[in-house]
Amino acid sequence: MLIVLILAIIILLIGRIFSLDKRFIIGAHAVLFGVVILINLILPTNNMLRQTVGGSVKNWIGLFVITLIIFTYVVIVKKIKNSHINSQNQHKNTKTFKPEELNRYARHIVLREIGGVGQKKLKMARILVVGAGGLGSPVLQYLASCGVGTVGVIDNDLVDSSNLQRQVIHSDVNIGKPKVFSASEAMKAQNPFVEVLPYNRLLNQEVAADLFEDFDLILDGSDNAETRYLVNRTCVALKKPLISGAITQWEGQIAVFDSRKLGPCYQCIFPVAAAAGLAPSCSEAGVVGALPGVIGSIMVVEAIKLITGAGESLNTRLLIYDALFAETRVIKIKRDPSCPVCSKKTG
Numbered sequence: 001m002l003i004v005l006i007l008a009i010i011i012l013l014i015g016r017i018f019s020l021d022k023r024f025i026i027g028a029h030a031v032l033f034g035v036v037i038l039i040n041l042i043l044p045t046n047n048m049l050r051q052t053v054g055g056s057v058k059n060w061i062g063l064f065v066i067t068l069i070i071f072t073y074v075v076i077v078k079k080i081k082n083s084h085i086n087s088q089n090q091h092k093n094t095k096t097f098k099p100e101e102l103n104r105y106a107r108h109i110v111l112r113e114i115g116g117v118g119q120k121k122l123k124m125a126r127i128l129v130v131g132a133g134g135l136g137s138p139v140l141q142y143l144a145s146c147g148v149g150t151v152g153v154i155d156n157d158l159v160d161s162s163n164l165q166r167q168v169i170h171s172d173v174n175i176g177k178p179k180v181f182s183a184s185e186a187m188k189a190q191n192p193f194v195e196v197l198p199y200n201r202l203l204n205q206e207v208a209a210d211l212f213e214d215f216d217l218i219l220d221g222s223d224n225a226e227t228r229y230l231v232n233r234t235c236v237a238l239k240k241p242l243i244s245g246a247i248t249q250w251e252g253q254i255a256v257f258d259s260r261k262l263g264p265c266y267q268c269i270f271p272v273a274a275a276a277g278l279a280p281s282c283s284e285a286g287v288v289g290a291l292p293g294v295i296g297s298i299m300v301v302e303a304i305k306l307i308t309g310a311g312e313s314l315n316t317r318l319l320i321y322d323a324l325f326a327e328t329r330v331i332k333i334k335r336d337p338s339c340p341v342c343s344k345k346t347g
Helices: 002-017 022-042 048-052 057-093 099-104 115-124 136-145 179-190 205-212 225-238 291-308
Strands: 126-130 150-154 195-199 217-220 242-248 251-257 317-322 327-332
Touching: 002 022, 115 291, 126 136, 136 150, 136 179, 136 291, 150 179, 179 195, 205 225, 217 225, 217 291, 225 242, 225 251, 242 291, 251 291, 291 317
Parallel strands: 126 150, 126 217, 150 195, 217 242
Antiparallel strands: 242 251, 251 317, 317 327
16 A cells, blocks of 8 residues: 555656646546556455555545545635635725726726726726736736736746846836836836735746636736746636737737637647747847837737727737837737647547
């Protein structure tokens, strides 16, 4: 029995080290348990292999029942906790607008496409921003200024002096400070009626699903392919709309991926990550300082439209902006029926 428990622990450790999907880890444990049960059912009682894995099927069934009870208890407690948190946040955001807020959002309220109803939807909205750098800076600033009720931001980087040429939400006094806290301070200073949830950590497979579950809309301003593909997979799995932006040198691009409307996902358009050297980072290739402001602002406009229902979103379209030649192109994009993330074949 000890050998089986050691194997179970090894599977768990491998899953943690390589940030494997929880369903894969649970499945691996289920296979291990199934093999042990099969050995105890098929092999004779005096068989050495059967003796090594416990010798009796009753012991393993008892352990399985106890584990199942504990797992069910943990899941129920977690759901109750999340329900309580969501209930508190909803109660907080359903309060009527204060006079100061009405004046603050007056230019939105007079817009026919937004109005008071749309502004209330923004107040009730919960948006998560991945990255508090070049794109994240203008995105976070405008989400706060336009009155989005709850804004989450996840990033594990620190403010550096080289960031300040384009990451306008950060200031010189915050050099060396975690970006999420620097951004949170700026957002609260700009709009005290907005709740900011800073997550000073790396976004990985282990935390993505639980984090995204608590938000209505995801805005991805990350600067590496691994994170973009992770964000896309998680949004598709949870059916969360995703607004994705990217910048390099003089060019930026934006797309809206909404799996609820059977549109394409990020991996439909970019099936594989660019080869090393073909998509250098901003630190390697450079980026014009105002470009993140242009692309980030459009990302927030798309977010406002998705939340309020105004206009037509960029879903099924990719917008490409070339700042050097002052050209903007919009390309029609389609779902890839063989996409490993969102196709029917993958469920």
